[in-house]
Amino acid sequence: MRDIAGGPAPANRTETKTDPYSWYVLAILTLVYTFNFVDRQIIAIVSPAIKEELGLSDSVLGLLKGLAFAVLYTLLGIPIAWAADRWNRVNIVSLALAVWSAFTAMSGLAANALQLTLARIGVGIGEAGGSPPSHSIISDYFPKEKRSTALSIYSLGIPFGQTLAFLAGGWVLENLGWRNAFFVVGIPGVALAILMKFTVREPERGAQDAGARAHAVSFRQGAARLLAIPSFWGLLVAATAASFTGYGVGLWAVDYYRRTFELSYQEITIPLGVLNGTAYVLGTYLGGVLTDRFGRKNKGAYAFIPALGMLFTIPVGLFQLWAPTPFWAFFWAAPFLVGLGMYLGPTWALVQTLAPANMRAFAVAFMFFILNLIALGFAPLWVGALSDYFANAFGEVKGLQIAMSTLVFTSAISVGAFFWTARKLPADWAKATGEAAN
DSSP states (O other): OOOTTOOSOOTTOOOOSOOHHHHHHHHHHHHHHHHHHHHHHHHHHHHHHHHHHHTOOHHHHHHHHTHHHHHHHHHHHHHHHHHHTTSOHHHHHHHHHHHHHHHHHHHTTOOSHHHHHHHHHHHHHHHTTTHHHHHHHHHTTSOGGGHHHHHHHHHTHHHHHHHHHHHHHHHHHHHHOHHHHHHHHHTHHHHHHHHHHHHOOOOOTTTTSTTOOOSOOOHHHHHHHHHTOHHHHHHHHHHHHHHHHHHHHHTTHHHHHHHHHOOOHHHHHHHHHHHIIIIIHHHHHHHHHHHHHHTTTOTTHHHHHHHHHHHHHHHHHHHHHTOSSHHHHHHHHHHHHHHHHTTHHHHHHHHHHHSOGGGHHHHHHHHHHHHIIIIIHHHHHHHHHHHHHHHHHHHHHHHHHHHHHTTHHHHHHHHHHHHHHHHHHHHHHHHHHOOOOO
16 A cells, blocks of 8 residues: 555555555545534624625625535536546545635635625635545445445535534634634635645546446436436435425524524534534444445435434424524434435445546536525525515514424425335336345
8 A cells, every 4th residue: 555645546446445544645645534514604604793794685695605605616516527437536625625615715805795695606716626526536446335424424525514613603703803703714725725736646447337428428418318317317406405404504604693582603603513524424324324324235224214313303492493492403403404314424425435436526517406506595494585575574583483484395295205215216226236225
């Protein structure tokens, strides 16, 4: 084994065992994904202060949190994935990380809503080059029977990032102001980009899949291949609906606690940071481990277990939003985050398994294109617009509670779509891998 700063991985790498260097690569990519969500989450943490200083409505805040970021993030995802299926993926991720980190730091210089919108667009441009190539790299370092666990670990970047954003962002916001919060979380990402560039090797495409071909396919061929898989459709609907719920709650959580209970920023961000670092991490990890375990006998478990997790979020999510005290609101947030995290690893493991090895980055980008345009783009705006609407009749506190409560409907859609996918999955898995259906 060569040191971590070595050149390209050997072309004949076909072993299915997982060596220590593979885990190093996974750790680096998980850290990159952590910075992805730190930079994505920080605006939700400082939004009450931005609202106060710049005099913005909830609808405009929803636009800044979601659509301003998501439009180019989703539109550029597919061409960047096209490049990742042909060119060096490590270089793409390293450059993307440097770009989105720099624009995050620049957000702290914004003097008005327009400038902040342009900075958020820049963050979205950079983050478009993050996950699709990363998923593809991971799938060339880990065999399919370990991918759900590996991608669940990678998905821990979401709760890790949110935890770091809550803890660091809350302290900086309270002590140094919202502008400095953007500087503090943005600048370190540039250093991480340099570390990744010089220590992560580009793997051989399809190294963990017998018979996989290394050449890339055209956009038309790739889209046709994915859309011919019934399970892919089910995953697309289920993951989009689950993400809509997650973004709708997560990007308005600080506003909810501050308005409803009039807590200080650190009284909100410290508990939320701890909960994301424990409950959300637990749910994300359990989703991968349980599906890899039960999926050995029944491939439908890769969708059935996420369905149970999302079903669980419905009652506890309502208990959280309508809790009479801060204690009970934080109490019910814990099981909500456990249930919400369980779909992440299994969903992306299925995408990587169902898609041919030479179009994995494209498959992830195609999923992200729909998922993020709808969920990340419109969930914060949906909640913000409804909050403004209901505030006219019920006041700002109850208006936001009602708006966030409507997210139970997207959770229910996710549950139904995951159950449907569980029925279709064994046959589609068999076609994709050549294994007998079970």
